[in-house]
Amino acid sequence: MSEESIRHIQNIIEAALLAAGKPLNLDQIRELFTEEERPARQVVEHALSQLEQACADRSYELRKVSSGYRFQIREDYATWVGRLFEEKPQRYSxxxxxxxxxxxxxxxxxxxxxxxxxxxxxxxxxxxxxxxxxxxxxxxxxxxxxxxxxxxxxxxxxxxxxxxxxxxxxxxxxxxxxxxxxxxxxxxxxxEIQFDTPAPEAEDAASSADEDHDESIPGTLH
Missing domain, CATH: 1.10.10.10 (Winged helix-like DNA-binding domain superfamily/Winged helix DNA-binding domain)
Structure with missing residues (x-):
């Protein structure tokens, strides 16, 4: 397969990941193509690898998680990007x-x-x-x-x-x-700040009166 074809596949994958708003796995990415043009898994993996390298000097990265691949903001830029959202930082008890x-x-x-x-x-x-x-x-x-x-x-x-x-x-x-x-x-x-999704609504650590009221912490996990 030519480099031009690989770049075309790479661009399609990039567009899909930006639009999806959720991780996409290899099978979901391959389903973007018709049966006649569908690339082999190895080709998709190569295109993803090229995308990952292309993001090396960018403020966002291609990240593989359990459900598949996604774009997300690098942690180094979380402070600035976080100011786009009105929600308070998440707090959990x-x-x-x-x-x-x-x-x-x-x-x-x-x-x-x-x-x-x-x-x-x-x-x-x-x-x-x-x-x-x-x-x-x-x-x-x-x-x-x-x-x-x-x-x-x-x-x-x-x-x-x-x-x-x-x-x-x-x-x-x-x-x-x-x-x-x-x-x-x-x-x-x-x-944690997603590339295109604001953080979920915060859970105030002190808001639930029926949560545990203990002040002591057990010593260890065995």
């Missing part, structure tokens, strides 16, 4: 961040198991917020009396935190304290 961390590291996990580790009741508001953000989903029910729901993270969770797999989470051997894990997640949330 410590209890929510700890709950999300436990689900990410211990999935699948039940609400009762989260409460056993944290030592406090998990607010229904926390679970609802995580489900509404589509960071967490129910993946089954534990085979014990009451058959409690088991929670796990989603592709959207990986996408939001710029990961392709859960293996990219910091190893527990390096981060063991729940508060420290919560801070890691909060830093990622504060830095």
């Amino acid at each position: 410590r209890a929510l961040l700890e709950t999300l961390a436990l689900i990410a590291y211990r999935q699948p996990i039940t609400r009762g198991e989260i409460e056993d580790i944290r030592g406090v009741t998990v607010s229904s508001n926390i679970v609802r917020t995580l489900m509404e953000r589509e960071w967490v989903r129910i993946v089954g029910h534990k085979d014990v009396p009451g058959r409690p729901a088991m929670y796990a993270t989603t592709r959207q969770f990986l996408d939001y935190f710029n990961m392709t797999t859960l293996e990219q989470l910091p190893p527990l051997s390096e981060i063991r304290d729940l508060e420290e894990i919560g801070r890691e997640i909060e830093q990622k949330i504060q830095a």
Whole structure:
């Protein structure tokens, strides 16, 4: 295939990613083309690689996440781009961040198991917020009396935190304290700005009276 053909495919992919407003995987990108002109997966991968290199000196980058490929602003420019939006920076309660961390590291996990580790009741508001953000989903029910729901993270969770797999989470051997894990997640949330999508509506850390009121943090994750 000629360089001109590759550039044509590259331009089509670039236009589609800019317009999509969400990540596109290889199959979705190939579906942009008619059956007669559809490039092989290797050709699409090569065009994506060329696009990534073309963005090397730009304020945005081509990033591969769990759901596919997307353009996004580089973190170095987040401060300036963030001023375009009227929303306050996202704020999440410590209890929510700890709950999300436990689900990410211990999935699948039940609400009762989260409460056993944290030592406090998990607010229904926390679970609802995580489900509404589509960071967490129910993946089954534990085979014990009451058959409690088991929670796990989603592709959207990986996408939001710029990961392709859960293996990219910091190893527990390096981060063991729940508060420290919560801070890691909060830093990622504060830095995350999509190329063409404003941040979701902020969740005020102090707004929910029914969230956990504990001031103590359990010592470690085991």
